[in-house]
Amino acid sequence: xxxxxxxxxxxxxxxxxxxxxxxxxxxxxxxxxxxxxxxxxxxxxxxxxxxxxxxxxxxxxxxxxxxxxxxxxxxxxxxxxxxxxxxxxxxxxxxxxxxxxxxxxxxxxxxxxxxxxxxxxxxxxxxxxxxxxxxxxxxxxxxxxxxxxxxxxxxxxxxxxxxxxxxxxxxxxxxxxxxxxxxxxxxxxxxxxxxxxxxxxxxxxxxxxxxxxxxxxxxxxxxxxxxxxxxxxxxxxxxxxxxxxxxxxxxxxxxxxxxxxxxxxxxxxxxxxxxxxxxxxxxxxxxxxxxxxxxxxxxxxxxxxxxxxxxxxxxxxxxxxxxxxxxxxxxxxxxxxxxxxxxxxxxxxxxxxxxxxxxxxxxxxxxxxxxxxxxxxxxxxxxxxxxxxxxxxxxxxxxxxxxxxxxxxxxxxxxxxxxxxxxxxxxxxxxxxxxxxxxxxxxxxxxxxxxxxxxxxx
Numbered sequence: 001x002x003x004x005x006x007x008x009x010x011x012x013x014x015x016x017x018x019x020x021x022x023x024x025x026x027x028x029x030x031x032x033x034x035x036x037x038x039x040x041x042x043x044x045x046x047x048x049x050x051x052x053x054x055x056x057x058x059x060x061x062x063x064x065x066x067x068x069x070x071x072x073x074x075x076x077x078x079x080x081x082x083x084x085x086x087x088x089x090x091x092x093x094x095x096x097x098x099x100x101x102x103x104x105x106x107x108x109x110x111x112x113x114x115x116x117x118x119x120x121x122x123x124x125x126x127x128x129x130x131x132x133x134x135x136x137x138x139x140x141x142x143x144x145x146x147x148x149x150x151x152x153x154x155x156x157x158x159x160x161x162x163x164x165x166x167x168x169x170x171x172x173x174x175x176x177x178x179x180x181x182x183x184x185x186x187x188x189x190x191x192x193x194x195x196x197x198x199x200x201x202x203x204x205x206x207x208x209x210x211x212x213x214x215x216x217x218x219x220x221x222x223x224x225x226x227x228x229x230x231x232x233x234x235x236x237x238x239x240x241x242x243x244x245x246x247x248x249x250x251x252x253x254x255x256x257x258x259x260x261x262x263x264x265x266x267x268x269x270x271x272x273x274x275x276x277x278x279x280x281x282x283x284x285x286x287x288x289x290x291x292x293x294x295x296x297x298x299x300x301x302x303x304x305x306x307x308x309x310x311x312x313x314x315x316x317x318x319x320x321x322x323x324x325x326x327x328x329x330x331x332x333x334x335x336x337x338x339x340x341x342x343x344x345x346x347x348x349x350x351x352x353x354x355x356x357x358x359x360x361x362x363x364x365x366x367x368x369x370x371x372x373x374x375x376x377x378x379x380x381x382x383x384x385x386x387x388x389x390x391x392x393x394x395x396x397x398x399x400x401x402x403x404x405x406x407x408x409x410x411x412x413x414x415x416x417x418x419x420x421x422x423x424x425x426x427x428x429x430x431x432x433x434x435x436x437x438x439x440x441x442x443x444x445x446x447x448x449x450x451x452x453x454x455x456x457x458x
Contacts, residue, residue, distance in 0.1 A: 004048040004100030005121065006180065010088045011035055011107030012055025012079040017231040023057035025107035026064055027229065029239050030246075031266025031284055034229060035061070037110035039069060044114040045121075048100065051075045051092050052107070055082060084198030085174065090187040097180055104176045104201070109228045111242060112175060116220045124177040128208050129216040131175040133226055142202055143168035144217070152215040155202035159195040172202060173226035182208065255289075258297075272308070290325065299330075307343070324360075342377070356387075359402070372414065373398040382408035382426065389414045401436065 015024025025035035032040070035052075042050060052074055054061050062076055075095050079088050089104060096102065101124060103117055116131065123129040130152075132144050143165050145154040155172045156165045186204040194200060208215055220226060224241045228234070240261075246269070247260045254273040257263055262279040269283045272291035281295055285303035289295075293306055298315040306312070306323045313330030320337035326344045329335070333347050336354035341347065345358045348365035356370050359377040364370055366383035372395050373387045385406050387398040396414035400406065404418050407426030412418070417433045418440075424430055425441030434440040 004097060005046065006049040006051065006096060006100060006102040007042045007045075007047050007105060008089055008092055008096070008102050009035070009038055009042075009050070009052045009105045009107050010085060011061060012053050012058075012082065012088055013108060014056035014082075015108070015230070018235075019232070023061050024229070026057070026061060027235060029110055029229070029235060030242055030264075033064070034110040035065060035107040036068060038105055038107055038112070039065070039072065041112060041114050041117065042103075042105070043072070045103075045117060049073075049075065049095075049097065051077055051095055053077050053079050053088050053092060055079045084192070084196070085201035086187065086190040086199035086203060089183065089201055090190065090199065093184060093187060096183065098184055100180050102178055102180055102183060104174075104178065106174060106228060108230070109173075109175070109226060111222075111227065111238070112220065112225045113222070116218075116225055117177075119218050120175070120177045123216040123218050124179070125216065127179045127182050127213045128205070129177045129218065130205070131173040131220060131226060132170050132217045133173060133219050133223065134170045135223075136169070138166075138169050138171045142172035142174075144170040144172055146170075151209075152205065152217060153209050154206045155200075157194070157196075157200065157202065173220075174201070175226065176201075178204070182213075267303075278314075296331075304335075370398075372396065373400065375400045376402035376404065376420065378403040379406070380404075381406045382410070384409040385412070387412045387414055 011025040013024050018024055018027060026033045029037065050072065054076060058078055077092050077095060079091050101121065120129050120131055140158050142155045142157050143161055144152060145156055145165060145168065147153045186207045190199040190203055192199050205215060224238060227238055229238060243264060246265045247257060247263060250269065250271055253271060255271045255275045255277060258278045263277060264282045267283060267285040269287045271289040274291060275289050275293045277295050278297040280298050282300045287301050288305045290306060290308035292309045295312045296314040299312055300317045302319040304318045304321045307325035309325055310323055310327045316330040316333045318335045321335040321339040323341045324343040327341045328346045332350050334352040338355040339353045340357040342358060342360040344361045346363040346365065347353060350367045351364050352369045354371040356373040358364065358375045359379060361377055362375050362379040364381040368381055368384060369386040371387050372389040379400055388411055389395050389398065398412050398414045399417040401418055401420035401422065403421045405423045407424055409427045410424045411429045413429065413431045416430055418424065419434055419436035421437045422434045423439045424434065425439065428440060428442045430440055430442055
């Protein structure tokens, strides 16, 4: 029988050194809150109960996390006094099941992996396991004290450590997997008789040793998995570390970066083979790139799907768009949500498209706006064309048939339908449907006044 698993996330810290009105756990790393990273990792596990301990800015934390994780079942517990990590876990006891195990995590330690937590849970065969790490400089961190047989016997905090203990290089991450029965047994007996007068969670290790429990210890694959965030410098450093990891994973999958240090992935990015990404490209949300995609400098791509062999020129913004194969985009194009570009279509300089479908092989090359439109196959939309989709109160549709030709600077006033192979003359304002294969124009007659005298300054 699989033991029920609870997750306790300590997220009550104020984060004074952040110099922010926003709680520390809501600061962002790779486009996601620190606490959000921890929750996303937990959701990859089979978790029976998630308990979040909140404190400073608790209402703000609850509101933001609840809005983002609408399907998650979260128990919120307030820590009204900041009396240490042991006290923070202790306040969960009335909500914590008496059977099963608990992972104890931290809302400001965002990058612990699912693989590490799974290994930590598996290692807990006698009631308690913990995540440790051997480091070159352990200053300021709790030391793992072992007996002559190599078994863990205690954790000693920096301020309480003697000279020999301060020379120990194995440190405590603060991340544990503990049987709930032991938490219910040990936490009520914690003491604050120490240099900081706090209730240390680490004291449960000493209690477990006294009960003859063998405490298992594992180390994470990556050092950054146990790195916490206390100030802006640490946040920036961890951001770069995480970006290097994301980029390295993509390089192994066949992606080439012009400069791996000048790209930001603020979400998830999956890519095919022989993809090239130039400098200063930003990916947000969930993005997918096919094979042989070429992305030039300065593009921002959000929650988009880009098909095989697409070429994206510099400084394009692509937001929630679905792009087929062989599509050419930009430079300086803006694809807004619900844009669909079919195979071999082309969107050029300073073109904005919103909530529209551009058919196979169609072109919108220059300085145009297409909104709330369905454009057929083989259509050419000239420079400066706009669909007038908004009357100040309502949005209306423009439909352009296959192989239509829309001349430069035409305005298509929706709702309107342009038939297959129809032609709209340059500079026209079209307010009525245009039949198949017809030519439509609507512009004032040209008037010429000879020998015209320009106004002069008085």
